[in-house]
Amino acid sequence: xxxxxxxxxxxxxxxxxxxxxxxxxxxxxxxxxxxxxxxxxxxxxxxxxxxxxxxxxxxxxxxxxxxxxxxxxxxxxxxxxxxxxxxxxxxxxxxxxxxxxxxxxxxxxxxxxxxx
Amino acid sequence: xxxxxxxxxxxxxxxxxxxxxxxxxxxxxxxxxxxxxxxxxxxxxxxxxxxxxxxxxxxxxxxxxxxxxxxxxxxxxxxxxxxxxxxxxxxxxxxxxxxxxxxxxxxxxxxxxxxxxxxxxxxxxxxxxxxxxxxxxxxxxxxxxxxxxxxxxxxxxxxxxxxxxxxxxxxxxxxxxxxxxxxxxxxxxxxxxxxxxx
Numbered sequence: 001x002x003x004x005x006x007x008x009x010x011x012x013x014x015x016x017x018x019x020x021x022x023x024x025x026x027x028x029x030x031x032x033x034x035x036x037x038x039x040x041x042x043x044x045x046x047x048x049x050x051x052x053x054x055x056x057x058x059x060x061x062x063x064x065x066x067x068x069x070x071x072x073x074x075x076x077x078x079x080x081x082x083x084x085x086x087x088x089x090x091x092x093x094x095x096x097x098x099x100x101x102x103x104x105x106x107x108x109x110x111x112x113x114x115x116x
Numbered sequence: 117x118x119x120x121x122x123x124x125x126x127x128x129x130x131x132x133x134x135x136x137x138x139x140x141x142x143x144x145x146x147x148x149x150x151x152x153x154x155x156x157x158x159x160x161x162x163x164x165x166x167x168x169x170x171x172x173x174x175x176x177x178x179x180x181x182x183x184x185x186x187x188x189x190x191x192x193x194x195x196x197x198x199x200x201x202x203x204x205x206x207x208x209x210x211x212x213x214x215x216x217x218x219x220x221x222x223x224x225x226x227x228x229x230x231x232x233x234x235x236x237x238x239x240x241x242x243x244x245x246x247x248x249x250x251x252x253x254x255x256x257x258x259x260x261x262x263x264x265x266x267x268x269x270x271x272x273x274x275x276x277x278x279x280x281x282x283x284x285x286x287x288x289x290x291x292x293x294x295x296x297x298x299x300x301x302x303x304x305x306x307x308x309x310x311x312x313x314x
Contacts, residue, residue: 006300010268012245013164017269020159024173028155028180032139032147035184039142 132197133190140187147184155180157198157270158205164265165209167254175212179204202270202280206262213258252302260295267292 057063132153138146158179162172182204183197253261259281266277267288274292278285 002300003296005303006268006296009245009249009299009303012242013249013269014271015242016246017156018160018163018169018172020155020176021173024159024176025151025155027177028151029148031177031181032151032184033144035181035187036139036142036144036147039188 133192136183136187136190136197137192139184140190150183151180154183154198154201158201161202161205161265161270162209164250164253164269165206165258165262166212167250171212175205175208178208199276199280202266203282206280210258248303249299252299255302256295256298260291260298263288263291264295264299 054060054063057066132150135146135150135153139150155176158176159172162175162179163169166172166175179201183201186200253264256264262281263277266272266280267274272280274285274288277288281288
């Protein structure tokens with residue numbers, strides 16, 4: 001048998017391709033819908049503005065951390081600890097110009113000494 | 117519920133990718149379109165590899181179920197949906213044949229071609245040829261059968277078949293060459309009965 005005859009057989013096979021029964025199509029479709037229903041987070045994704053903001057910030061764990069840090073900042077601002085008041089008072093009193101404060105006196109460079 | 121053949125034959129892998137993503141997002145219309153596009157291919161491929169319509173139905177349904185479950189993790193552009201599907205169908209057929217302790221399938225499972233009723237002679241001859249081919253394919257080793265079906269009935273290129281069969285293009289060429297010779301020998305015996313011009 002030559003290649004032309006074989007081609008005729010393959011062409012016939014293409015023309016008589018087995019068709020899936022309607023019942024099979026229905027079963028496959030039922031499986032698909034069942035799988036979608038079994039994945040509610042995927043099937044009904046949150047698409048609102050707040051949901052997008054939440055996702056952009058990194059989800060609930062990130063937002064919880066952010067809220068904690070914010071509350072701590074407000075608390076420290078309203079009721080500052082004694083140590084913080086001392087440190088801040090030394091630096092930021094109205095009669096102390098900030099540029100005259102020597103934050104590291106032990107390592108000061110004295111320009112007036114000149115070369116030895 | 118059938119998809120027109122020409123629409124199925126188009127290279128619409130990008131569309132399949134998009135449909136899989138839509139399915140994963142819960143779009144029921146995408147599920148219906150994927151079913152219409154892919155089930156005919158999966159079912160026909162399984163029938164040609166197994167020669168049994170009931171088993172082919174089970175395999176097509178199982179392959180599609182695996183697609184539904186893979187959809188949320190599907191990465192567009194990484195693999196073609198139809199390549200993945202052909203591979204899953206072939207693997208499921210291989211498992212089934214292995215469990216049954218066979219490689220080729222029983223000729224009794226191949227429907228007999230229609231008899232020579234008067235009229236529509238050409239259509240009958242075509243149906244005879246298709247049935248004869250299926251019977252001849254049944255006698256070949258599974259890998260040869262798979263390569264021949266993908267190359268000469270599904271019309272895929274050798275590199276794509278190599279991807280589906282997870283082998284080299286050279287191996288596919290060898291499988292199809294040996295398969296054509298074996299098919300020709302099988303069909304030779306029925307040549308006079310079929311009455312084709314060659």
